[in-house]
Amino acid sequence: MSEQDVVTEAAAKAPTRSRENTRTRLLDAAEQVFAEVGLGETSVEAICERAGxxxxxxxSNFESKDELFVELAGRFASRQVEGVRERVAAMIECGPETGAGEDDMVGLVEALDVPGDVRLGVLLMSEIRNRAMRDAKTAEAYLAQDAQLVREVSQLLEEVTHAKGLRLVLPADDAARFVLNAWEGAASRAIIAGLPEKELQEARAQEVGRIAHLIIEQG
Incomplete structure (x- = not known):
């Protein structure tokens, strides 16, 4: 590649990086404002002011506030999947000789927690779901993200159960749905009850433990 080609390629990439940075700053700002006032009261003006x-x-980056929040929900889901991937890698590295069973599945679901405010993530997903019930475009985006998350967790469940000598007693997609519903349901109830973070984690672990007994058996 000639020097001129390198310069041209770099110049072409610069606007893309700038756009990505702008979108990221807008998403970060939206997350902050949402945490303070909720989705309904989060205005485009407030997001722009916070992002500068x-x-x-x-x-120029988003057609609407709804589009931004659907992408924000997707970013949260991606963090969840990445957390699970890291947990699965650690489980597989330990090997089946370390024991297998309920604790593995509990640990897997606990990995769905992302760095930062767990309550924020649960509230965000809840409000996006409510919006999707009223708006077809939001619904389409939400369902696509939801299906992707189920596929990702399904694949990860298959990987960890195989590595730990376990067997799912129902199709992996159904097991993934049970796991995700258990995690979110327990977290939602804990938030509604006003439980502190430590008790929220304990309540979620107990719920996941109950689900683990239903979806796995020793291989």
């Missing part, structure tokens, strides 16, 4: 951009910058 104009409305023009917002609408």
């Amino acid at each position: 951009f104009t409305r023009g910058a917002f609408y």
Whole structure:
């Protein structure tokens, strides 16, 4: 590649990086404002002010506030999957000789927690789901993300059960759905009850333990 080609390629990539940085800052700002006032009260103006951009910058990256929040929910889900992947890698590295059973599945689901505020993630997903019930475009995006998350967790469940000498007693996709519903349901109830973080984690672990007895058996 000639020097001119290198310069041209670098110049072409610069706007892309700048756009990605702008989108990331807008998403970060939206997450902060949402945590403070909720989805309904989070305005485009408040997001732009927090991010340090104009409305023009917002609408050059997102068609609407709904589109931004669907992407924000997707980013949260991606963090969940990455956390699970790291947990699975650690489980597989330990090997089956370390024991297998309920604790493995509990640990797997606990890995769905992402760095930061667990409550924020649960509240975000809940409000996005509620919005999806009323708006077809949001519903389409939400369902696509939800299906992807189930596929990812399904694959990870198959990997860890195989590595630990376990067997799922129902199809992996169904098991993944049970796991995800158990995690979110326990977290939601704990949040509604106003439990502190430690008790929230304990409640979630207990719920996951009950689910583990239903979906796995020794190989």
